[in-house]
Amino acid sequence: EAGFDGVDIKACHRYLVSELHASFTRENSKYGGSFENRTRFLRETAAKIRREVPSLIVTTRLNIYDAIPYPYGFGVARDGGTAPDLSEPLQLIRELLALGLPILxxxxxxPYFNPHVGRPYDQPIVGLNPPQEHPLEGVARLIHLIGQVQRAFPDLPVVGTGYSWLRHYFPLVAAGVVERGLATLVGQGRGAFAxxxxxxxxxxxxxxxxxxxCVACSACTQIMRDGGQTGCVIRDNEIYGPQYRRHRRVAPDVLLSESDRCWDCAxxxxxxACPVHLDIPGFIKAYGRGxxxxxxxxxxxxxxxxxxxxLVCPVEVLCEGACVENLLNLQPIGIARIQRAIAKxxxxRGLQAFELPHESTGHHVAVxxxxxxxxxxxxxxxxxxxxxxxxxxxxxPGGLPRTVIPDERILPETxxxxxxxxxAEAETFGRLDLKxxxxxxxxxxxxxxERHDAVFLGxxxxxxxPLPTATQRPAGVEDxxxxxxxxxxxxGALRGVTVAVLGGGATAMDAATVALExxxxxxYLIYRRSLAEMPAWPAEQKRALERGVHFLILSQPLDYTSENGRLTGVVVARTLLGPPDASGRRRPEVVPDSSFVL
Ligand code: SF4
Ligand code: SF4
Known part of the structure; x- marks a missing residue:
């Protein structure tokens, strides 16, 4: 009904169906012990789909060799080693053929325990040791074991796997494989990403x-392990490079090495520099100790x-800006990243945020x-x-972080x-109400x-x-x-519109980047002083510039122009910087006769 022609039942790589095939030790289970029981799930599922929808192609991606010793691996000899023995996989394929399997x-x-077996690579992902074999040995194993299947069932189209490491030579090897009857078709995974x-x-x-x-670097796998969406980081870098780096920056192994790097300054x-003077080295080192x-x-x-x-603090001008590593190596400790990881x-894990005293004081405060x-x-x-x-x-609850700060910086759900x-606890025990x-x-x-013992205004x-010199506020002007x-x-709420943002603070940067998004x-971001006086912190300025916001610095917005009550432009004048004003920043002075309508 959904329009599909076929179903591929994934029975590979030790996910559920594949793992059942090796459930030798679960002898009391309907899906463990004997060959019949271990393969029951795949056979019965395939048969049932065929019965329900006879016109559907039902096929499978099947692990024929787990490379995990018996009694925990499928397709291995029962001598405690990892030598292949395809007698059971071939028997299973025979039974699937009887059920109408048209292609395999x-x-x-x-991919977690021995990824080099299924996808030979040059570089492993973080935390895995390089395998004790050359990647070509892995490619050869794949070709020859899959070849055994093809030769056992010459009329079954068998799709070969694991060719990406061969890079641009893969078609030559594939042609040889097909010519020798070791596969009918050849598939690519990483190679197709790249x-x-x-x-x-x-x-x-x-x-x-x-x-x-593909250069077999495993970065596409690393993105998946880090929780992102996968693609080729090397050949499709514009899309997947930023994603790879974003996820790497907060990966536990990276945060632990950040914790190691911290000097634990006395x-x-x-x-x-932290406005609430958090014990930063304290939490960094506790995190590092686990x-x-x-x-x-x-x-x-x-x-x-x-x-x-x-997520929202301007850390580059607060804690991270003050970190000694910033001064020594231009790379502060990732304080905010570690803080986020701990809190999240x-x-x-449901750790208690704070302890609620057993007895209430009886005082009731309005916040x-x-x-x-x-x-x-x-x-x-x-x-x-x-x-x-x-x-x-x-x-x-949540205030501006929930309702105003752009999703790119923080999601309302967070x-x-x-x-x-x-x-959670305060609400459960009736100590907190929300109105x-x-x-x-x-x-x-x-x-x-009248209703409370004390009131806090937050x-x-x-x-x-508002623009102090404006003579009107036409429709289209918004705070x-x-x-x-x-x-x-x-x-896409502003598609095709031209937007002027007046000011150079953090909110102005958010408004400008959101408008582009x-x-x-x-x-146009119109700011009357120079970049040096701009209150938005440098990373925010850089982000806006890189996104394509046009910065009009040394430009003073004076008034609006309109037609029929709707905004048509902004009157802007050039400025020069004079001596510092009360804020300590150099005072902008309008250049006479320099105004124009933007
Ligand atoms: S990231 Fe690209 S080059 Fe690296 S293994 Fe994956 S597909 Fe190949
Ligand atoms: S200043 Fe930097 S190195 Fe020192 S305790 Fe803070 S985060 Fe660690």
Whole structure:
């Protein structure tokens, strides 16, 4: 009904069906012990699919040799070694043929335990030792064992596997294999990632180009192990290079070596630069020792929203900017990455965020605003035994990180997950309530004071500065926070539009990059001082520039132009920098008669 012509039942690489074939030791199971039982699942599944949908092609990718000693491997001799013995795999194929198997792809090994058996490579993934054999030995084993299957069943089209290591020579070997009756067809996995038009080149040019072939580096496998989507990192680098690096940066082996690199400074400059003075070397070293509980305890002591902060803090101007390794080797310790890993793993493992005192103090505190400040305050109050009601005009807590900061930096689900974890116990024991009520005309401050013993105001900074010299505010002019809130999670909302962003802070950078992501044709960032005075931190500026935001520095927005009440342009004047003003930055001075309409 879904339009497929065939089904390939994966019975290879020691995933479920393949593993059952070697379940010799599970003698009491319907799917273990005897050959009949071990192969029952595949045979019965294939037969049942055939029965239900007779027109469907039913085939399988079958491990004919696990290279794991008996009694845990299929297709191996029963002498405790790993020598192949294909008598059982051949018997299974015979029975599958009787069920109508029209084509077979044979494979071997397990990609986690002995990946060199199924896909010979030059470089293993992280954590695996290089195999004790040359990759050509692996290629030869694949060819000859699959050849035994083909020769046993000459009328069955058998697809050979494991040719990618041969790079651009693979068609020559494949031709020899087919000519000698060792396979009917040859398939490529990694080779096809690296060189998707290899067959076209082969047909049109009679050969493959070495510079387009797979180099058997295993980076495509590494992306999978690190949790990403796989593809060729070498030949499709623009797409998979950033993904490979992004996942590598947070892989446990990389974070552990970051922890090793940390000096455990006695008077840590990173800690000094952290606004809440987290014991950074403390949690880094606890993580390195594998003591997740202690590492999380250190984080929770001062920063209940550690995961959120690790994702949104401007660390390059805070902790990581101050790290001694930054000054010595231009490469700070990955503090935020380690912090995120600890907080995320602690949450996923259900570690308690903080201990709730048995007895309540009986005091009830109103926390107005469920953004980071309000949430942090609520956590500290709960730790001290007070009861808390969190008020926010939004339906869910999380504040700007949940509703405004772009998804690229933090997902709303991440914010919600950390908050849920943080307050799970307090909610269960009735110490915390959440109410969708804001500080407004119906609920002024006295309303809260009458009902609580204390009130904390964590309402944030919800207002942006309007253009002071503007004579009008036509439709199309929007403040940055409502712009970001409106576009959070949207797709293609600004296709073809031209956007001007006024200002040079972090929010302006977010607005500019989000506008581009939403399909804006051109985005101009208009800033009246120079790059040196720009408040957005350098990484944010770089990100916006690399995305293609046009920076108009030394440019002062003065007014808007409009037609029928709709924005048509921005009046901009050139500036020169004068002496420093009260902010300590050089004052922009408008150049007379330099204005133009953008
Ligand atoms: S990343 Fe590319 S070159 Fe490296 S093994 Fe995978 S397909 Fe081959
Ligand atoms: S300054 Fe750097 S090296 Fe020193 S404790 Fe902090 S993270 Fe470690």
């Amino acid at each position: 792809n044979a494979s071997m090994g397990n 060189y998707p038009d290899s067959v076209k080149d082969l047909i049109e040019k009679g050969k493959l180009e070495p510079r387009k072939a 008077f840590a400059m990173c800690q000094e 003591d997740l509980e202690r590492a999380y305890e250190i984080l929770m002591d001062r920063n209940p929203l550690s995961e959120v902060c690790a 793993e602690a949450r996923e 107005i605003g469920a953004g980071p400040a309000g949430l942090a305050c609520a956590a500290q109050l709960l730790k001290r035994g007070h009861r808390v009601t969190l008020y926010d005009r939004e339906a869910a 914010v919600q997950a950390e908050i849920r974890h943080l307050f 969708q009520t804001g500080l407004d005309a119906d609920h002024p401050l006295p309303w809260f004071r 309402v944030g900074l919800p207002f942006t500065t 940055a926070l409502s712009f970001l809130r409106r576009l959070k999670g949207a797709r 939403q399909g804006a044709r051109d985005v």
